[in-house]
Amino acid sequence: MKNYDEQRAFALLQKIGFTRVAGSAEEEKAAEILKAECESFGLSAQIEPFEIEEGVVEATLEILEPYRKEYTVRGYQCAENTPADGLTADFLYVEDGVPANLTAAKGKIVLVNGFLRVPLFKTLMAAGVAGIVTMDGSLRDKRDETDLHQRKLRAQLRRFGNVPAVMVRVADAMEMVASGAAKARITLKNENRTLTSHNVMATIPGTEHPEEVISFGAHYDSVEFSKGVFDNGAGSVIIMEAARYFMQHPPKRTLQFNWYGSEEIGLEGSWAYVNTHKDELKNHKFMINVDVGAPILGSDGAGVTADEDLLHFVDYFFKIKGLPVKTRQGIYSSDSIPFADNGVPAINFTRFGSQGASFIHNRFDTMEFLSAEALGKTIRNVIVFSDEIVNAEVFPIEKKIPEKIKDEVDNYLYKKEMAELDKEEEKK
Ligand SMILES: [Zn+2]
Numbered sequence: 001m002k003n004y005d006e007q008r009a010f011a012l013l014q015k016i017g018f019t020r021v022a023g024s025a026e027e028e029k030a031a032e033i034l035k036a037e038c039e040s041f042g043l044s045a046q047i048e049p050f051e052i053e054e055g056v057v058e059a060t061l062e063i064l065e066p067y068r069k070e071y072t073v074r075g076y077q078c079a080e081n082t083p084a085d086g087l088t089a090d091f092l093y094v095e096d097g098v099p100a101n102l103t104a105a106k107g108k109i110v111l112v113n114g115f116l117r118v119p120l121f122k123t124l125m126a127a128g129v130a131g132i133v134t135m136d137g138s139l140r141d142k143r144d145e146t147d148l149h150q151r152k153l154r155a156q157l158r159r160f161g162n163v164p165a166v167m168v169r170v171a172d173a174m175e176m177v178a179s180g181a182a183k184a185r186i187t188l189k190n191e192n193r194t195l196t197s198h199n200v201m202a203t204i205p206g207t208e209h210p211e212e213v214i215s216f217g218a219h220y221d222s223v224e225f226s227k228g229v230f231d232n233g234a235g236s237v238i239i240m241e242a243a244r245y246f247m248q249h250p251p252k253r254t255l256q257f258n259w260y261g262s263e264e265i266g267l268e269g270s271w272a273y274v275n276t277h278k279d280e281l282k283n284h285k286f287m288i289n290v291d292v293g294a295p296i297l298g299s300d301g302a303g304v305t306a307d308e309d310l311l312h313f314v315d316y317f318f319k320i321k322g323l324p325v326k327t328r329q330g331i332y333s334s335d336s337i338p339f340a341d342n343g344v345p346a347i348n349f350t351r352f353g354s355q356g357a358s359f360i361h362n363r364f365d366t367m368e369f370l371s372a373e374a375l376g377k378t379i380r381n382v383i384v385f386s387d388e389i390v391n392a393e394v395f396p397i398e399k400k401i402p403e404k405i406k407d408e409v410d411n412y413l414y415k416k417e418m419a420e421l422d423k424e425e426e427k428k
Helices: 006-015 025-040 118-127 170-178 229-248 268-276 278-283 308-321 336-341 372-390 403-412 415-427
Strands: 045-065 069-071 073-075 087-093 109-111 131-136 165-169 183-204 209-219 253-260 284-290 298-305 326-329 346-353
Touching: 006 025, 006 229, 006 372, 025 045, 025 183, 025 229, 025 253, 045 073, 045 165, 045 268, 073 183, 087 170, 109 170, 118 415, 131 170, 131 183, 165 170, 165 183, 183 229, 183 268, 209 229, 209 268, 209 278, 209 336, 209 372, 229 253, 229 284, 229 346, 229 372, 253 268, 268 278, 268 336, 278 284, 284 336, 284 372, 298 308, 298 336, 298 372, 308 326, 308 372, 336 346, 336 403, 346 372, 403 415
Parallel strands: 087 109, 109 131, 131 165, 209 253, 209 284, 284 346, 298 326
Antiparallel strands: 045 069, 045 183, 073 165, 087 183, 183 253, 298 346
16 A cells, blocks of 8 residues: 655655755755645654855956966865965866876966865875866856856865865866966955754654664755755655654654755765764664655665665565665765764665766756656655664664775775874874
């Protein structure tokens, strides 16, 4: 018997299907909608604020030699300011920033492939570059549809140094390289400030083991330009439908439902939750995360950030139920990471689009490629699985994170690099 309503969930998805950037008024509006939805079926919810850092940034990039042209750019938030008249330097394309790319990079404005992650940024700082240009979008985008996303030099990166950084369209980057750009000027003016983002939280107390907590999580923020329905309005309404189900079928264990803000800028909502509620985490047995869902063409998956025993159980479980769910073991770049880092194992439910049939983190993440029926598949998986787990006679999932998963989490958080920095700072 079907015990969920995918049409209701899809209608809620439509309702929150507007751009909801971390710390914006729209993100807060979505939080209010989620809270009201909880209350519509008798579940009281709280909105918990937390602070995020942001910058208001103005930036320009001009190629000065061998041709002159100004390009549209987005400046990196929290990147270092240039002097008012700009930073002028030789321009060099250093590709992926491997050592042979960087022998002549000192003092130059360098163009790199892709985004700034810790290893690349660390290498660029060590090479003594004066400024950084990264690229965004795709050559196949129409020019007026290539959105330049706001990026931030995160605090973690800034520990290695700070220089002015801007982002250009990938088509413009290609033009610079093809035209032999040799000298450039960047201007960047950043004003740092603090914004407030929000988590929405609701609890259904357990009837038999109220001290044992299982948390459901989904982030409800989006990136700029995106309606964020596939990523991750879908997950938000999927756990809402699970909450509605468990209000009608009281669970043996306590269920905590969390809708996280600011996931897209570095899992900030779930970090805020685990840090604010650290003393409660000892009662948390397991986390059930849902991030991406509802593409008409796609497939369902479950990634286990836990022991292999759970992987096998989940795999057998869905086979026994005759439900198509691809299983794997490992971390997932989403709100289950802060839980795993705090020793709480997790499962990540996803429904990714098939090749070419879904879009993420851009203006093409819209309702057009989603359906209620497809959304319902993941709702069903989440409810069928969690109903079994939260009502277990003996809770079967051991609260431990195996070594290889710990390593994955540590790599994801660049713990080794951060520990090296700590050591260096101690020496000083
Ligand atoms: Zn997401």
